[in-house]
Amino acid sequence: xxxxxxxxxxxxxLVLLSSSILIGCGGxxxxxxxxxxxxxxxxxxLRAGLILVSTFWLAWGAAQxxxxxTTRPPRPARHDGPLTSRCVILxxxxxxxxxxxxxxxxxxxxxxQRTGMAAHFHFAILSxxxxxxxxxxxxxxLHRLLALTGAEGRIFYRRRETNRGxxxxxxxxxxxxxxxxxxxxxxxxxxxxMEGDTLVExxxxxxxxxxxxxxxxxxxxxNARSRFGRIQxxxxxxYSPVFCRxxxxxxxxxxxxxxxxxxxxxxxFAESCGLPELSGPPPFGGHILSHDxxxxxxxxxxxxxxxxxxxLTGSYEEGPENMVLHAKRDRRWCQGNLQHARLLTAxxxxxxxxxxxVQGILAYLSPVIWLAFLLCSIAAPLFVPPIDYFPxxxxxxxxxxxxxxxxxxxxxxxxxxxxxxPKLLILVDAGLRRRAAGFGGAWAAARSVGAELxxxxxxxxxFLMFNTRSVMQVVAxxxxxxxxxxxxxxxxxxxxxxxxxxxxxxxxxxxxxxAFVLSPALLPWLAPVVVPMMAAPAIIAWSxxxxxxxxxxxxxxxxxxxxxxLDAAFRNAWAAPLSGSRIAAG
Amino acid sequence: xxxxxxxxxxxxxxxxxAPSAPPDAPMAMPTQMLEQPPRRxxxxxxxxxxxxxxxxxxx
Numbered sequence: 001x002x003x004x005x006x007x008x009x010x011x012x013x014l015v016l017l018s019s020s021i022l023i024g025c026g027g028x029x030x031x032x033x034x035x036x037x038x039x040x041x042x043x044x045x046l047r048a049g050l051i052l053v054s055t056f057w058l059a060w061g062a063a064q065x066x067x068x069x070t071t072r073p074p075r076p077a078r079h080d081g082p083l084t085s086r087c088v089i090l091x092x093x094x095x096x097x098x099x100x101x102x103x104x105x106x107x108x109x110x111x112x113q114r115t116g117m118a119a120h121f122h123f124a125i126l127s128x129x130x131x132x133x134x135x136x137x138x139x140x141x142l143h144r145l146l147a148l149t150g151a152e153g154r155i156f157y158r159r160r161e162t163n164r165g166x167x168x169x170x171x172x173x174x175x176x177x178x179x180x181x182x183x184x185x186x187x188x189x190x191x192x193x194m195e196g197d198t199l200v201e202x203x204x205x206x207x208x209x210x211x212x213x214x215x216x217x218x219x220x221x222x223n224a225r226s227r228f229g230r231i232q233x234x235x236x237x238x239y240s241p242v243f244c245r246x247x248x249x250x251x252x253x254x255x256x257x258x259x260x261x262x263x264x265x266x267x268x269f270a271e272s273c274g275l276p277e278l279s280g281p282p283p284f285g286g287h288i289l290s291h292d293x294x295x296x297x298x299x300x301x302x303x304x305x306x307x308x309x310x311x312l313t314g315s316y317e318e319g320p321e322n323m324v325l326h327a328k329r330d331r332r333w334c335q336g337n338l339q340h341a342r343l344l345t346a347x348x349x350x351x352x353x354x355x356x357x358v359q360g361i362l363a364y365l366s367p368v369i370w371l372a373f374l375l376c377s378i379a380a381p382l383f384v385p386p387i388d389y390f391p392x393x394x395x396x397x398x399x400x401x402x403x404x405x406x407x408x409x410x411x412x413x414x415x416x417x418x419x420x421x422p423k424l425l426i427l428v429d430a431g432l433r434r435r436a437a438g439f440g441g442a443w444a445a446a447r448s449v450g451a452e453l454x455x456x457x458x459x460x461x462x463f464l465m466f467n468t469r470s471v472m473q474v475v476a477x478x479x480x481x482x483x484x485x486x487x488x489x490x491x492x493x494x495x496x497x498x499x500x501x502x503x504x505x506x507x508x509x510x511x512x513x514x515a516f517v518l519s520p521a522l523l524p525w526l527a528p529v530v531v532p533m534m535a536a537p538a539i540i541a542w543s544x545x546x547x548x549x550x551x552x553x554x555x556x557x558x559x560x561x562x563x564x565x566l567d568a569a570f571r572n573a574w575a576a577p578l579s580g581s582r583i584a585a586g
Numbered sequence: 587x588x589x590x591x592x593x594x595x596x597x598x599x600x601x602x603x604a605p606s607a608p609p610d611a612p613m614a615m616p617t618q619m620l621e622q623p624p625r626r627x628x629x630x631x632x633x634x635x636x637x638x639x640x641x642x643x644x645x
Binding site: 276 | 613621622
């Protein structure tokens with residue numbers, strides 16, 4: 001058995017979920033006691049309810065980290081003999097620069113050549129590009145790619161005439177035309193990179209588990225250059241493996257699919273994952289945007305196992321280089337996740353799949369809930385009933401209400417603890433298990449974690465506002481469309497940052513003025529939120545600048561993975577005049 | 587007719603315009619059902635009060 005037994009998974013889920021709910025309830029009670037000091041009113045109960053959901057959500061994240069720190073999934077089975085499967089590596093592109101995408105394919109091909117197993121793998125570049133100039137560059141780029149790799153007959157290219165179904169439709173189009181030629185398909189993004197050894201290992205694991213429909217890896221962010229990009233890169237490398245292990249402990253047969261850097265069994269995918277268009281117009285109807293979660297749920301519904309293996313390394317992607325690009329990507333994901341509300345009652349889904357949809361929705365609603373809590377807190381004095389100093393009839397002496405500030409402080413400490421404790425525990429764990437060595441040693445990792453926490457605290461209110469705007473737009477029925485992924489260095493001037501975030505500055509100012517007028521005592525509590533909001537352009541511009549210094553080192557920088565070196569070599573070759581020369585694979 | 591293609595160098599530009607297509611091997615991918623058909627609650631409730639079906643006069 002590759003996964004922990006059902007009862008164990010059930011027990012882990014039960015313990016972690018019930019502890020998170022308990023912590024949420026604890027927050028609820030603490031807040032009610034604080035609110036009851038001057039008499040309970042409707043605003044207190046409303047705020048306590050908001051605190052319950054928010055605290056549960058924070059606790060649930062912390063619980064996953066705790067599970068990842070204290071448990072370890074069993075080692076997955078692998079097939080050691082010669083490979084028997086035919087595997088195609090799918091690279092969907094959509095108005096991407098071929099000069100960035102195609103060298104990655106060349107790098108993966110060369111990395112596969114080094115394994116001696118390249119013959120088992122084909123590549124298919126699936127273009128959905130609408131821009132004619134880019135499409136022309138892709139067609140020319142294919143010739144260049146074949147010249148560089150010598151992989152003619154194993155690297156294919158096709159461009160769709162329409163974009164029906166977007167990325168999911170692109171993959172579906174390939175499967176319906178060519179899926180019969182293969183047993184397995186690795187699904188990538190245009191910015192994905194995977195080591196040849198990892199690709200072979202994934203095939204081996206798929207061959208060892210015939211009921212495994214999808215195997216997901218945890219991609220590490222690479223090639224980040226800006227401060228923001230490097231902070232994200234560090235966080236993904238340092239924290240995510242622990243969270244991923246926690247997730248792996250809870251997944252059972254209903255693991256995640258994140259849309260790329262994963263391998264699927266084509267027969268399973270084809271028979272279970274044909275996505276319908278949802279009734280009604282976008283954003284809630286039409287194409288399913290966050291198709292990956294739905295495909296994972298559909299595979300599980302059909303009885304296939306979906307699994308993330310946290311021990312699989314050699315899987316990479318690139319991330320947004322500034323906060324605005326990050327927020328734009330989040331806008332798309334937000335619409336996709338909120339659309340899942342339509343699917344909560346889809347017939348036959350496993351309960352855990354439905355819960356995964358709820359989690360995805362909560363991920364985007366929770367910042368809105370925090371904002372609602374803050375706004376309610378500012379408005380709360382308007383709802384406070386006058387203090388009754390003589391609540392007992394006939395009693396001559398006034399009763400002075402006891403201050404419950406300590407309850408509020410305790411609650412604030414709990415919330416900050418839930419935010420920061422998992423990361424600090426991961427730091428301690430990395431130091432004890434010597435994992436920190438890849439991050440420049442324990443001291444360097446500690447400095448990086450400290451700086452990351454400080455930046456998280458500064459950027460969280462800005463993202464809270466971007467996130468809230470996204471949710472509001474989706475709820476108002478505004479479709480975000482399908483913008484191409486902006487990649488590149490992402491540097492923003494202060495003026496550009498101001499243009500992107502002036503509304504956040506104004507919102508922060510308004511919040512501070514409102515708090516000053518209605519609830520001056522709240523101002524010190526609100527300062528960590530409104531001050532970063534007012535400084536949003538500076539934070540965005542500063543964090544988009546190129547990073548300097550030794551902070552945020554990752555293992556992929558300490559020892560550059562082979563496929564990244566190959567990628568760099570092929571990028572250089574791509575930039576050079578066409579000569580037809582090949583880069584040696586060996 | 588003699589095949590002269592081997593005597594001429596292929597034009598890289600022209601080759602790039604006719605790129606290698608993926609193999610032709612169709613695989614069925616049926617569309618899944620994700621939405622429940624709308625339940626008509628009112629007709630279901632009223633059904634209980636409908637008179638028993640009688641044959642028409644013509645019959």
